[in-house]
Amino acid sequence: GAGVSQSPRYKVAKRGQDVALRCDPISGHVSLFWYQQALGQGPEFLTYFQNEAQLDKSGLPSDRFFAERPEGSVSTLKIQRTQQEDSAVYLCASSLLGTSYYEQYFGPGTRLTVT
Amino acid sequence: AQSVTQPDIHITVSEGASLELRCNYSYGATPYLFWYVQSPGQGLQLLLKYFSGDTLVQGIKGFEAEFKRSQSSFNLRKPSVHWSDAAEYFCASEVWIYRDDKIIFGKGTRLHILP
Secondary structure (H helix, E strand, O other): OOOOEEEOOEEEEOOOOOEEEEEEOOOOOOEEEEEEEOOOOOOEEEEEEEOOEEEEOOOOOOOOEEEEOOOOOOEEEEEOOOOHHHOEEEEEEEEOOOOOOOOOEEOOOEEEEEO | OOEEEOOOOEEEEEOOOOEEEOOEEEOOOOOOEEEEEEOOOOOEEEEEEEOOOOOEEEOHHHOEEEEEHHHOEEEEEEOOOOHHHOEEEEEEEEEEEOOEEEEEEOOOEEEEEEO
């Protein structure tokens, strides 16, 4: 079956613009995670959904970052008034259930460059 | 705070040689530990995981890792590397924060293969 897909794969935004990044998880996966991966770093947790409920958003770096998953499937990560420090690869992962016991399947990521 | 340390940023080995990538974790309780691989333009793929039991775990693509509590280590090994193993490798650990668990990643080790 299809894996996790993300779009767009690449996004260039001018500083101050708003961007929206989409994640299509594996069908039937309850849990969805967003990570931010800066250049030369490992992925860092941003937020976690179980179905449509956002259970943990402790990793979102500022109130410019907002994520939603209104129907418990597709998720969108929105960044308002982008800054240069937002440049990173944004990874989405889904898993059958929410604990680490169940493998997280990662999408290819969206590379965001803020100029 | 819980952390995962990968001391080597880059490792270069010759094709056919053995490989060991180092990982140290800091966490009081028995950790859940993972190794992921990230190829260029690809999402992260789980190689193997340790939850409990046998401290030597086997993974995909011929990789194995050994959990050593006394050394707080979870090193990844492969007896004979192939050119296709060139990628970035991330060690990760599950941490529990309140009622949620999430994965924290090391900064990664980039593996280069000499022909």
